[in-house]
Amino acid sequence: MPISWLLLTLFGLAALGFWLGQTRALKSANGDRKALHSLPSYYGGTVVIWTILPSLTLLIAWLFIQSPVIEGFVVRSLQSETADGDHASSLMMADVRRMAAGLEIISGAKDLEQNIINYSDEGLKNFQDQLSANGIALGSDLTPEILTAAQTYLKLSDTSSFWMNLVVCVVSILGLAFGVFRSNKDFRARNVVERGIMMTLICAASIAILTTAGILLSLIFNTIEFFQLYRPIDFFFGFEWAPSFSGRGGNSLLGVIPLLWGTFYVSLIALLVAVPIGLFSAIYLSEYASKRVRAFAKPLLEVLAGIPTIVYGLFALLTVGPMLMRAFGDETIGLMSGGNAVITAGLVMGIMLIPFVSSLSDDIINAVPQALREGSYGLGATQSETIRQVILPAALPGIVGAILLAASRAIGETMIVVLGAGAAARLSLNPFDAMTTVTAKIVSQLTGDSDFSSPEVLVAFALGTTLFLLTLALNVLALYIVRRYREHYE
Numbered sequence: 001m002p003i004s005w006l007l008l009t010l011f012g013l014a015a016l017g018f019w020l021g022q023t024r025a026l027k028s029a030n031g032d033r034k035a036l037h038s039l040p041s042y043y044g045g046t047v048v049i050w051t052i053l054p055s056l057t058l059l060i061a062w063l064f065i066q067s068p069v070i071e072g073f074v075v076r077s078l079q080s081e082t083a084d085g086d087h088a089s090s091l092m093m094a095d096v097r098r099m100a101a102g103l104e105i106i107s108g109a110k111d112l113e114q115n116i117i118n119y120s121d122e123g124l125k126n127f128q129d130q131l132s133a134n135g136i137a138l139g140s141d142l143t144p145e146i147l148t149a150a151q152t153y154l155k156l157s158d159t160s161s162f163w164m165n166l167v168v169c170v171v172s173i174l175g176l177a178f179g180v181f182r183s184n185k186d187f188r189a190r191n192v193v194e195r196g197i198m199m200t201l202i203c204a205a206s207i208a209i210l211t212t213a214g215i216l217l218s219l220i221f222n223t224i225e226f227f228q229l230y231r232p233i234d235f236f237f238g239f240e241w242a243p244s245f246s247g248r249g250g251n252s253l254l255g256v257i258p259l260l261w262g263t264f265y266v267s268l269i270a271l272l273v274a275v276p277i278g279l280f281s282a283i284y285l286s287e288y289a290s291k292r293v294r295a296f297a298k299p300l301l302e303v304l305a306g307i308p309t310i311v312y313g314l315f316a317l318l319t320v321g322p323m324l325m326r327a328f329g330d331e332t333i334g335l336m337s338g339g340n341a342v343i344t345a346g347l348v349m350g351i352m353l354i355p356f357v358s359s360l361s362d363d364i365i366n367a368v369p370q371a372l373r374e375g376s377y378g379l380g381a382t383q384s385e386t387i388r389q390v391i392l393p394a395a396l397p398g399i400v401g402a403i404l405l406a407a408s409r410a411i412g413e414t415m416i417v418v419l420g421a422g423a424a425a426r427l428s429l430n431p432f433d434a435m436t437t438v439t440a441k442i443v444s445q446l447t448g449d450s451d452f453s454s455p456e457v458l459v460a461f462a463l464g465t466t467l468f469l470l471t472l473a474l475n476v477l478a479l480y481i482v483r484r485y486r487e488h489y490e
Contacts, residue, residue: 003063006059006165009169009172010052010055010056010168010169011052013169013173013176014048014052014176017047017051017180018044018045018048020044020176021045021046021183022044024183025043025183025184025185025187026040028183028184029185035185036185037186037187037190038189038191039190042192043189045189046183046187046192046193047180048179049179049196050176050178051172051176051179054171054172054175055171055175058168062167066157070153070157073156074096074149074153096149219461219468220465223458226458226459226461229458230455234255235254235255236257236466237255238253238255238257239255239427240258241253241254241255241256241259244456254456254459256466257427258426258427259425259436259441260466260470261427261435262342262421262425262426262435262436262438263437263438263439263467265342265435266349266435267346267349268346269342269343269346270346270347271407273350273354274350275357277350277354277358278354278357278358278361279399281354281358282357282358282362283365285297285298287365287383287391288383298362302359304351304354304355309413309414309415312349312415312416313415313418316344316345316347316348316416317340321341321420324343324344325338328432335430337432340434341431341432341433342421342432342433344420348416349413349416349420352413353406356402356405356409357403360398360401360402360405361395363398365391365395367395372390372391372394376389376390400478400481404474407474411438411439411467411471413437413439414437414439417437417440418440421434421435422436439467445457445459
């Protein structure tokens with residue numbers, strides 16, 4: 001049974017339990033709603049909780065455990081047959097998963113031919129060609145060992161799925177029966193439902209914390225593994241980035257300073273474009289524009305925030321880069337040798353960040369109490385003086401927050417940098433040179449067949465950790481500045 005059908009079955013049982021819970025509670029009170037401790041819907045909700053919650057918890061746990069257990073069993077069988085080490089077995093396991101998917105498409109997972117492992121070399125090659133025709137490419141030549149492992153993988157998966165469906169349905173039915181049995185006029189169903197809702201809200205609120213913790217742990221553990229293979233001093237203080245991918249370490253030079261310089265340079269140019277334009281736009285829309293102009297201009301400005309970053313990258317590659325080449329290229333003043341440059345990515349990224357600064361700053365400025373404006377006008381200040389000396393200081397914390405949001409978006413941007421700034425890791429003050437950023441190199445280091453035992457791949461996690469720590473430090477500094485210069489009003 002597919003997962004979708006299993007979920008539909010669970011929700012069908014929950015709907016049945018809702019009706020049965022209400023009916024049994026009313027029956028115990030002889031149809032008198034006033035004799036019930038809680039509303040009838042609470043009794044139905046209690047049955048729904050007992051029907052859905054244990055079975056869904058079991059289903060999620062089973063799905064998390066099923067794949068590692070089956071793959072571990074298949075990997076052990078591959079190691080016993082090949083004796084080529086853990087890395088070779090993991091590569092073969094990737095082929096086994098692809099092969100299993102191919103068998104489901106070509107032969108059917110429940111109708112495998114028993115003589116498939118007896119194919120000749122030519123037969124195996126023909127079968128691999130069939131897989132390729134169905135869009136399934138193996139990392140190596142098809143062998144009888146991979147076919148046997150794929151067949152075992154499919155059989156174990158089918159067996160596990162059968163027992164999962166059976167056990168989950170049984171648990172759901174038992175929960176339904178238990179909930180219906182407890183539904184009587186004296187049962188405090190409302191308390192159970194409210195506790196269930198509270199636990200749901202707590203779980204929802206915990207997702208962000210758990211996700212952050214998971215990201216941090218994955219970064220930290222892989223970063224520690226990287227520094228066991230590569231010296232931290234060479235990483236943090238190295239001025240050259242030249243990964244070689246020639247084995248465990250090779251002659252790779254993995255200095256992070258050129259990448260950090262490119263990241264900050266591109267982000268600085270983007271903020272120099274976005275902050276003045278966005279802040280001035282917010283001041284105009286909130287203080288000077290009429291309602292008619294504001295109703296038209298603000299939604300039009302916010303459309304920029306909905307454009308995919310790949311579109312901005314193509315705009316940088318096909319429009320802004322050639323335009324800058326015509327203005328600053330070798331045929332004019334000779335400052336720019338190619339369309340890919342820091343200035344290209346910075347300008348386009350700044351355009352992308354304008355709505356982040358403008359929209360948030362506009363909302364923050366509008367939140368400044370009107371009494372402050374009226375008091376300033378009452379003292380004889382002009383509108384521009386009121387904006388400079390009253391409104392902007394009062395809105396400063398929120399404006400700094402908007403700028404920080406834009407800076408975080410700029411530091412984490414990838415596609416615009418890849419298409420607009422190039423891939424060269426270098427230290428240069430010339431904004432017309434091609435450079436790259438930390439995020440672009442994280443993508444390039446993890447692209448393709450990644451061997452997570454090599455420092456050239458693990459360095460991506462070290463880069464991510466470094467970027468996280470720097471962003472955290474900037475946020476702490478900005479928070480200090482906001483608190484130091486915030487103006488307080490009675």
